[in-house]
Amino acid sequence: MELFTPGCLGTCWYGKYHYxxxxxxxxxNCLYCYARFRRNVSAAVREKESDxxxxxxxxxxxxxxxxxxxxTADGKIEIVKLCRFTDIFTPPFDADGTSFEILRALAQSPVKRIIITTKGVASPKVLKLIARYPGKFSYNAVAKPIGEFRLEQxxxxxxxxxxxxxxxxKAGALVTVHMDPVLVGVEDTPxxxxxxxxGLKKLGLNRVMFSYLLVNAEIAALIKQNLPAKQANALLARYQQxxxxxxxxxxxxxxxxxxxELKTESVKRISALxxxxxxxxxLCSLKSGKDGVKAGTGCPMCDGKFYA
Ligand code: SF4
Known part of the structure; x- marks a missing residue:
């Protein structure tokens, strides 16, 4: 695991940013987290003798x-995306101030753009930092409706x-709500x-990016272990083999x-509302737009710049 990695081949911002x-x-510890099954992450976890x-x-x-x-000193890293395999506000490091110190180091550097995507809550200190460097921050809060069960732990x-x-x-950042990953049939009813x-409108939040849960065999196994069989089976039956x-x-x-057909119906429903x-x-084109879903939905696709 490198501290900074250039955007990888196949991503919408290929080469334009660093993770x-x-x-x-x-x-x-979300049940659907793909990061824990990536080889470089699991090797790093083992190396640190952690979990x-x-x-x-x-x-x-x-x-x-x-x-x-x-x-970051030479200015060659211009856009930093936080993070691909963790969350900058992961609870222990948010609580002890490390997340703030990292963001402050980035804000004070020549880096031009800091893109945060988080399931955490920016602290008052972080909000003050954003207010001090408003042009540098893109702030993306992950949030979605709460259905009959959650895969977030x-x-x-x-x-x-x-x-x-x-x-x-209010502090001046570009702010987007990431509805990700939406569970069809659970979180996407009208x-x-x-x-x-x-509720988003009432808070003055008017930008949304959305995408859908993807599953692999390991994620499906975790879902089955943690949900009642009826809910797990119904969710997984909505997926291709x-x-x-x-x-x-x-x-x-x-x-x-x-x-x-389920995805197309859901995209139509969400985009109409x-x-x-x-x-x-x-709609996130990387995770959710690669199989022709756009046809007939009228939903715009992210071109990699929407929340940059
Ligand atoms: S917040 Fe993101 S990185 Fe953290 S466990 Fe959930 S999906 Fe994985």
């Missing part, structure tokens, strides 16, 4: 902050996440979506997609 991975593992759900620093803290300053803090996002917007979108590799040079990125409320919105 940063300051932690190995993530305490949010994915108990994140450890990639290196000792002072060295980590120094390395961030060193690697952390506390249900959607309201706090969205309120922090609203504060980040009864749940309508009030959820109305075949797994398709998402990223060209990485054979551990193969996942099964939703049955096309967003459009009638005047949202700016896109």
């Amino acid at each position: 940063m991975e300051p932690f190995i593992g993530c305490a949010h 994915f759900s108990k994140p450890v620093l990639a290196m000792e803290k002072a060295a980590l902050l120094e390395e961030i300053r060193k690697q 952390g506390p249900e803090n959607t309201r706090a996440r969205l309120e922090a996002a609203a504060q980040a917007k 009864e749940l979506l309508g009030p959820f979108f109305d 075949q797994e398709i590799q998402i990223l060209p040079a990485q054979d551990d990125t193969a996942y099964a997609n939703l049955l096309p 967003l459009a009638e409320r005047g949202f700016e919105y896109v």
